[in-house]
Amino acid sequence: MKTTPATATIERLAAQGHLVGADWRSSVEGGTFQHHYAATGAVQADIGLAGAGDIDAAVDAARAAQPAWRDTSPAKRASILFRLADLLDQHAEEAAAIGALDNGTPINVMRPGLYAANWVRYYAGWCDKLDGEVLPASGDSLRYVRPEPYGVIAAIPPWNGSMMGMGQKVAPALAAGNAVVVKPPELAPFGMLRFGELALEAGVPPGVLNIATGGAIAGDALVRHPGVDKISFTGSGATARRILAGAAEHLTPVALELGGKSANIVFPDADLDAAASMSAVLGAALLSGQGCALPTRLYVHDDVYDDVAAKVTALVESLAVGDPLDPEVVVGPVVSAAALERILRVIDRARRDGARLLTGGARLGGDLAAGYFIAPTVFADVDHTSDLARNEVFGPVLAMMRFSTEDEVVSKANDSGFGLAAYLHTTDASRTLRVAHALEAGTVTANGFPAMAPNTPFGGYKQSGFGREGGRAGIEEFIRRKSVSVVL
Numbered sequence: 001m002k003t004t005p006a007t008a009t010i011e012r013l014a015a016q017g018h019l020v021g022a023d024w025r026s027s028v029e030g031g032t033f034q035h036h037y038a039a040t041g042a043v044q045a046d047i048g049l050a051g052a053g054d055i056d057a058a059v060d061a062a063r064a065a066q067p068a069w070r071d072t073s074p075a076k077r078a079s080i081l082f083r084l085a086d087l088l089d090q091h092a093e094e095a096a097a098i099g100a101l102d103n104g105t106p107i108n109v110m111r112p113g114l115y116a117a118n119w120v121r122y123y124a125g126w127c128d129k130l131d132g133e134v135l136p137a138s139g140d141s142l143r144y145v146r147p148e149p150y151g152v153i154a155a156i157p158p159w160n161g162s163m164m165g166m167g168q169k170v171a172p173a174l175a176a177g178n179a180v181v182v183k184p185p186e187l188a189p190f191g192m193l194r195f196g197e198l199a200l201e202a203g204v205p206p207g208v209l210n211i212a213t214g215g216a217i218a219g220d221a222l223v224r225h226p227g228v229d230k231i232s233f234t235g236s237g238a239t240a241r242r243i244l245a246g247a248a249e250h251l252t253p254v255a256l257e258l259g260g261k262s263a264n265i266v267f268p269d270a271d272l273d274a275a276a277s278m279s280a281v282l283g284a285a286l287l288s289g290q291g292c293a294l295p296t297r298l299y300v301h302d303d304v305y306d307d308v309a310a311k312v313t314a315l316v317e318s319l320a321v322g323d324p325l326d327p328e329v330v331v332g333p334v335v336s337a338a339a340l341e342r343i344l345r346v347i348d349r350a351r352r353d354g355a356r357l358l359t360g361g362a363r364l365g366g367d368l369a370a371g372y373f374i375a376p377t378v379f380a381d382v383d384h385t386s387d388l389a390r391n392e393v394f395g396p397v398l399a400m401m402r403f404s405t406e407d408e409v410v411s412k413a414n415d416s417g418f419g420l421a422a423y424l425h426t427t428d429a430s431r432t433l434r435v436a437h438a439l440e441a442g443t444v445t446a447n448g449f450p451a452m453a454p455n456t457p458f459g460g461y462k463q464s465g466f467g468r469e470g471g472r473a474g475i476e477e478f479i480r481r482k483s484v485s486v487v488l
Helices: 005-017 053-072 074-090 092-103 114-124 164-176 192-202 216-223 237-247 270-290 303-319 335-351 406-414 429-438 473-476
Strands: 018-020 023-025 033-036 043-048 133-136 142-149 152-154 180-183 210-211 228-236 254-257 265-266 297-301 354-357 377-380 397-403 422-426 443-446 479-487
Touching: 005 092, 005 377, 018 053, 018 192, 043 335, 053 152, 053 180, 053 210, 053 216, 074 092, 074 114, 074 164, 074 192, 092 114, 092 192, 114 192, 152 164, 152 216, 164 180, 164 192, 164 228, 164 473, 192 210, 216 237, 216 270, 228 237, 237 254, 265 270, 265 406, 270 377, 270 397, 297 303, 297 406, 297 479, 303 354, 303 377, 303 397, 335 397, 397 406, 406 429, 406 479, 422 429, 429 443, 429 473
Parallel strands: 152 180, 152 228, 180 210, 228 254, 265 297, 265 422, 297 397, 377 397, 422 443
Antiparallel strands: 018 023, 018 210, 033 043, 133 142, 142 479, 354 377
């Protein structure tokens, strides 16, 4: 493919390998992976994958570096993280291009460098605010509680975020005084590796942040490693179960942010144009549906169902689909050929199950035929008990369903194994609060587009995981509290 500054960076990062301590080491101990540009199918780079020996080296480097980082003054840790945030801002255009090449995310839709910078800057501000407490004690004694870092954190971000997961996981872990070993996925490692370069440039001491790209071999070695003190993982429930099994060997604590099948409820008094816009963009287009909290289950009241269906269909069909490096494009490809085939099978099954196809439903041809493009797809009259309504697609496929009463739709929304996010649209303030409180989800958004803000806790209920990213809760995931009693 044509060489650009971003493609040259990707080729350099692939050749450079894994960050262990102060060194970049090329290793294929865990095999190799051929990375393709999702928009064209063209090979971008051969990625060397980490093996168990690479993970051992990375954890050893983290354990050696962590005590000094823990003892670094909060002000000094904060200043380094603020510098990192500034560097991420300065390289924001590069990061957006890397994200497009990483996983097909359009540069017009997501700015992973700016997103990561916001999270790093927010948690830099927490460095000097992790206070303990002094407790009442009798006689000549002192009793107090002090927050302490865990030690070494294993961070496993998802492929759909490029640099974004580094902001959500690495920033609070470092701010709390931990060292981190990151395992980027082979599907999209480049934004995370570039984050590592910028962290070293900002002054993060060697060994405090280590990055070893890998697949199942590296992941299994990391979660089973006795030198890891806590694991933070974002991904699928199936992988999470394997991580929990591995972590059980050493009773390593785990935080999980998993999948979702988020309900989106449109009541008849809603602003229908706004509700349809949000439903079309987030439900069928954003990230080509490859987001865990996207509103892919659309429940619309009978009185406005046909109107909303028409509006959503028209909006979906108006969205520009194409090369994610094109600033006019809103919808890019899905991440891989395997993902493409899997999503097309889901669409075929939805047809067989009797859902009514309103738009999309096929792989795109013409100039896009070589890439992994699926037309944004909307199904109406979906059976609430069907595979499409109940299981995460992780593709650009929206399922529309009808409801008649508030109690009915709340029951249907909650009738799911997932509980990551939920959405509703109504102009009735009392209904907004009543339904928001009744929905079984970690995040509820009413009458608008959600924002993954660094000051707001995000995480799931039920099979969508446990633990939180964002806010005070996000940094609390990376500290433990020690009680000290002293007889004077």
